[in-house]
Amino acid sequence: MKSEAKTVGFKKGERNIFFHILTACNLQCRHCYINKQQHGNQTLDAKTISDWLNLFYDPLKKSNLIFLGGEPTLHQDLAQCVMGAKEIGYNVTVDTNGYLFHDFLEKTSPEFLDYLSFSLDGPDSEINDPIRGEGVFAVCTENIKKALNKKFKVGVIYTVSKRNIDHLHRMVPLLSDLGVERFFIQVIGLRGESAKPTMVSSAASQNNDWQVSKQQWLDIVPEVAKQGAEAGLHVTYPKVFLDEGEKFECAGVVAENYFIFPNGRVYQCPLCEDYALHTYTIADNKLEVNPNLTEKMLFTLNIEEGCVMNKLLQPDTIEYDSSNRPLHRISCCLLKKEIF
Ligand code: SF4
Ligand code: SF4
Numbered sequence: 300m301k302s303e304a305k306t307v308g309f310k311k312g313e314r315n316i317f318f319h320i321l322t323a324c325n326l327q328c329r330h331c332y333i334n335k336q337q338h339g340n341q342t343l344d345a346k347t348i349s350d351w352l353n354l355f356y357d358p359l360k361k362s363n364l365i366f367l368g369g370e371p372t373l374h375q376d377l378a379q380c381v382m383g384a385k386e387i388g389y390n391v392t393v394d395t396n397g398y399l400f401h402d403f404l405e406k407t408s409p410e411f412l413d414y415l416s417f418s419l420d421g422p423d424s425e426i427n428d429p430i431r432g433e434g435v436f437a438v439c440t441e442n443i444k445k446a447l448n449k450k451f452k453v454g455v456i457y458t459v460s461k462r463n464i465d466h467l468h469r470m471v472p473l474l475s476d477l478g479v480e481r482f483f484i485q486v487i488g489l490r491g492e493s494a495k496p497t498m499v500s501s502a503a504s505q506n507n508d509w510q511v512s513k514q515q516w517l518d519i520v521p522e523v524a525k526q527g528a529e530a531g532l533h534v535t536y537p538k539v540f541l542d543e544g545e546k547f548e549c550a551g552v553v554a555e556n557y558f559i560f561p562n563g564r565v566y567q568c569p570l571c572e573d574y575a576l577h578t579y580t581i582a583d584n585k586l587e588v589n590p591n592l593t594e595k596m597l598f599t600l601n602i603e604e605g606c607v608m609n610k611l612l613q614p615d616t617i618e619y620d621s622s623n624r625p626l627h628r629i630s631c632c633l634l635k636k637e638i639f
Contacts, residue, residue, distance in 0.1 A: 302528050304525070304528075304534075304536075304637065304638040305636065306538055307634070307636065308548075309550055309554035309633075309634070312359070313361045313363070313554075313555070314355070314361075314555035314556070314557070315363045315365070316389070317556070317557065317558045318364060318365065318366055318559045319367045319368060319558075319559060319560050319561060320342070320348055320367070320371055320380070321342040321343065321371070322338050322340055322561060323340070323342060323370070323373055324369040324373070325370055325373065325396070326431060329430050330430065330458060332572070333369060334572070334573050337574070338560040339560055339564075341562065342561065347584075348376075348380045348383075349383050351559065352364070352380075352383065354585075355559075356388060356389065361390070362388065362389050362390065363389070363392070364391050365392045365393075366381070366391070366394070367394050370395065371395065372395050372399050374401075379406075381407050382407070385410075385411040394416045394418065394456065395417055395418070396418050396431070396439070397418065397419070397439025397440075397442050397443070398439075398442070399445075404445055414451075414452050414453075415451045416453075416456050416483065417442070417455050418439070418455075419431075419436065419455050420458055420462075420463050421466055422472075423466075424436035424437060426462075429462070430460075430463065443455070443477055444477065447477065447479070452480055453477075453479050455470070455474055455481070455482055455483065456483040457482070457483070457484050459484060459485065459487060460487040460510070461510065461515075462509070464511050464516075464519055464520075467519060468519075468522075468523045468526060470523070470527075471523065471527045471530050471532065474532055475532065479532070480532070481533045482533070483534075483535050484524065484534065484536035484537075486516065486520075486536075486537050486539060510616075513618075516539060516540075517540070520536055524536050527638070528639050533637065534638050534639065536636055536637075537632060537634065537635055538630040538636050539629065540627050541627070541630045547631075548634070549568075549606065550567070550568070550631045550633040551594060551595065551598035552598050552599060556568075557579075559581070563582060564579075565581060565586065566594065567595065567598075568594050568598070569633070570612060571594040571608060575591070576592065576597075577589055578593050578594055597611070603625050603628070604625045604629060605625075605629040605631075606629045610629075
């Protein structure tokens with residue numbers, strides 16, 4: 300029986316901690332979403348990382364932790380932090396650009412690290428390297444092989460944009476040949492340096508040279524996901540467009556996601572990260588509610604277009620009919636579909 304893609308609803312009793320332990324990086328990807336003005340340029344020390352991890356751990360909830368940067372393996376104590384997080388009780392993932400600094404694979408083990416996710420934005424260096432940097436494809440795929448040889452569970456994240464959507468299908472044979480288990484397809488949006496994985500554009504915003512159109516997205520991504528599943532991959536991709544009659548839910552209201560930055564800002568919505576709209580601030584190792592206008596005040600606004608932040612930040616991603624009703628509703632950017 301062929302598998303169908305299913306929407307993965309937000310899970311009660313589960314929390315996801317996206318922890319940017321530094322913002323430094325050895326690469327300069329064209330679509331990098333890190334914004335040092337908003338996110339800081341500190342590198343948190345191992346003690347602070349441990350203290351902050353304890354702040355967010357709830358033993359009654361399944362807690363998924365993703366170590367992020369910048370490039371998190373630039374942190375010399377990352378392996379120790381992974382071990383510490385596992386001891387606290389987290390499911391631990393590290394998202395890397397593939398460089399694996401400080402002998403990361405030698406210093407940690409699959410016993411402590413549940414997933415190692417590599418970013419690749421093309422099935423070969425011709426497509427990947429103009430986006431991520433010269434020589435990056437070769438280094439990244441080499442280190443994927445090393446990680447698999449050492450029995451780590453490996454995933455690959457591909458950020459879809461106009462520059463690489465036509466090559467997405469070629470990722471399936473590449474990942475199958477490598478022996479990668481999971482394939483995360485992201486979608487580019489407009490934040491940070493030039494963009495960040497969020498929403499796709501309508502026909503109205505075709506002048507942007509990164510964002511893909513709704514039609515391109517719907518024509519290509521679900522089909523490639525299906526091909527991936529048929530090849531044995533577990534594929535996850537953003538829902539983006541809600542179906543007719545499908546319920547809209549904002550993760551900021553119904554789920555527990557924390558996006559932590561080294562300057563102590565804690566967001567609940569990744570679309571807000573370019574603004575000082577964070578819900579919480581960590582000060583003196585305490586989680587404090589930000590007393591100013593925050594993202595939380597926007598989450599409950601009920602609009603026909605679906606996601607409020609998408610409407611505010613990327614209004615041209617929505618098309619309207621002649622009576623000014625949206626032709627489609629945009630889902631929460633954190634809502635995913637999966638197929639395997
Ligand atoms: S997208 Fe990631 S790997 Fe690329 S420059 Fe930004 S932080 Fe570094
Ligand atoms: S992306 Fe939209 S729907 Fe999702 S948390 Fe942010 S504001 Fe809410």
